[in-house]
Amino acid sequence: MRVIIEQNQEKGSVWAAAYIAEAINRKAAVTNTPFVLGLPTGSTPLNTYKELIRLNKEGKVSFKNVITFNMDEYVGLPEDHPQSYHTFMWENFFSHIDINPANVNILNGNAEDLAKECADYEKKIEGAGGIDLFLGGVGEDGHIAFNEPFSSMSSRTRIKTLTEDTILVNSRFFGGDVTLVPKLALTVGVATILSASEVIILAFGPKKARAVQQGVEGAYSHSWTITGLQTHPHGILITDEAAAGELKVNTYKYFKDIEKDNLL
Ligand code: GLP
Secondary structure (H helix, E strand, C coil): CEEECCCCHHHHHHHHHHHHHHCCCCCCCHHHCCEEECCCCCHHHHHHHHHHHHHCCCCCCCCCCCCEEEEEEECCCCCCCCCCCHHHHHHHHHHHHHCCCEEEEECCCCHHHHHHHHHHHHHHCCCCCCCCEEEEEECCCCCCCEECCCCCCCCEEEEEEEEEHHHHHHHHHCCCCHHHHEEEEEECCHHHHHCCCEEEEEEHHHHHHHHHHHHHHHCCCCHHHHHHHCCCCCEEEEEEEECCCCCEEEEECCCHHHHCCCCC
């Protein structure tokens, strides 16, 4: 995998947005087939969304022929709840770009039949031709999407119980009240993410340092689902100095050196 270590979150986010915009433009130059983009929520991707919005407004990238699939959604929160991932995505990204609303896909955490909702989501991804690029963040315990520790590395979209740790961390969005955080979520699986042609995981700040260390230097293991990225032929982990802080000096130097001219 590639590990990009930028000075801070702002610079890492600019790198990610430029890479995504270029991937969309590269496909648009050769085919009319839509670009299929997997997307996360959370505080981590916010700057990347801001930068993509800027690039869109400046005419440097268009989302008119982009289909999106979000990673996850809480179960049981009304779609218009301020903390639903539907609300998050429209407020922070979709309302500000030229995407066709019909091309936006987010799991319905209020579906009557949640298992069917998940199975249909996988079929819809397949029907769209598969995901070209999946962007994700990572939890402090190394989870990607809501694939908590010990999730199957071959998992597909399904319903998951959230760990106490994740509920606690996410309670900051619910006024610090853990009782208000949903206990269940629908999430794409580790294998859904890894089936994308390209995967970019963002990890910024000291709280993500352990997840980055495990993801890069740790052994492939379901206890840190981020390690699945090691098996992807085109995986990129974008971090900042703080999140890279637990890497061995030699690992750090290796990636700084090999990425310094950015030849690819
Ligand atoms: C949640 C989301 C993940 C996200 C993680 C980290 O658990 N399901 O997709 O990566 O939070 O969030 P943040 O970016 O706010 O640190």
